[in-house]
Amino acid sequence: MKMREYLQFLSNTKSMEELWSAHTERMASYGFDRLLYGFTRYRTSTSLGDPEDFIILTNHKPEYTQTFIHEGLYFHAPMTRWALENEGAGSWRYVGEMFDGKVLTKEEQRVIEFNLGMQVTAGYTISFKSVSMRSKGAIALTAHPGMSQDEVDEIWAEHGRDIHLMNNIAHLKILTLPYSAPNRNLTKRQREALEWVGDGKTTQDIALLMGLTSATVEKHLRLAREALSVETTAQAVLKAAMHNQMFVLEA
Known part of the structure; x- marks a missing residue:
């Protein structure tokens, strides 16, 4: 598939699964067989937010993601620090230079040793605007x-601009697609109730519109809050909207 055809395909994907399957295959054709994409809307000066709220896409083996993501190793990764401080594409040669210069912290050194054991040793990181x-x-x-x-840098010298462009387009498309973290899926009824709240309807209004009792509507909203791990219905509407889980066109 030529570049223009691939970008057109990316821009028209309907689901995260469709996009990610195509993108991992495309990147593998350039020599990058394992990808790890992450996005947060809840970054602060001291945290990237709750990992459960991240958009995480990867084709790494579960034993890698279990330690790197779920046990928090990512927070101390040198290239994570680089990505937070920069925008654009960065060679992992940066990590080697840090290691040679002995400026790694104990936590960063642990990340390097873990990656070495998992054969995650060469690559590039793209930090999006x-x-x-x-x-x-x-x-x-x-x-x-x-x-x-050295081999990776040679690939990047020849194809880096194309690879960077494809990942930028993939990133922008990901932000428009419905996404729910594991165990945070909304049911159709929960989503519908939140949509009506987002339209400014009262509980009584929603009960009439959905053909339910007010108590049942309140139950759907409570379960939606629990599924999204928020305290208020307003927060649930905001989070569901951010993850494109509201007003979704049925396939």
């Missing part, structure tokens, strides 16, 4: 096991 102070997105492109950073 932020649209707000609290949002940040990046993708780590890991090269095939056995590839050196």
Whole structure:
């Protein structure tokens, strides 16, 4: 598939699964067989927010993501720090330079040792342009096991601009697609109730519109708050809207 055809395909994908399957295959054709994409809207000066609220897409093995993501190793990764401080594409040669210069913290050194054991040793990180102070997105492109950073840098010298463009388009498209973190899926009824709240309807109004009792509507809204891990219905509407889970066109 030619570049223009691929970008057109990306822009027309209807689901996260469709996009991610195509994108991992495309990046593998350049030598990057493992990808890790992350996006947060809840960044602060000391935190990237609750990992349960991240958009995480990856084709790494579960044993890698369990430690790197769910046990918080990502927060101390040198290229995570680089991505937070920069925008654009960065060679992982930066990590080697830090290691050679002995400026790694104990936590960062642990990340390096873990990655070495998982054959995550060469690649590039793309840090996407932020649209707000609290949002940040990046993708780590890991090269095939056995590839050196010199080989990866050669690939980037020849194809880097195309790879960067494709990832930028993929990132922008991801932000428009419905996404729900594991165990945070809304049912159709919960989503419908939130949509009516977003339209300014009262509980009594929603009960009439949905053909339910007010108590049942309140139950759907409570379960929606629990599913999204928020305290108020207003917060639930905001989070569902941010994750494109409201006013979704049925397939």
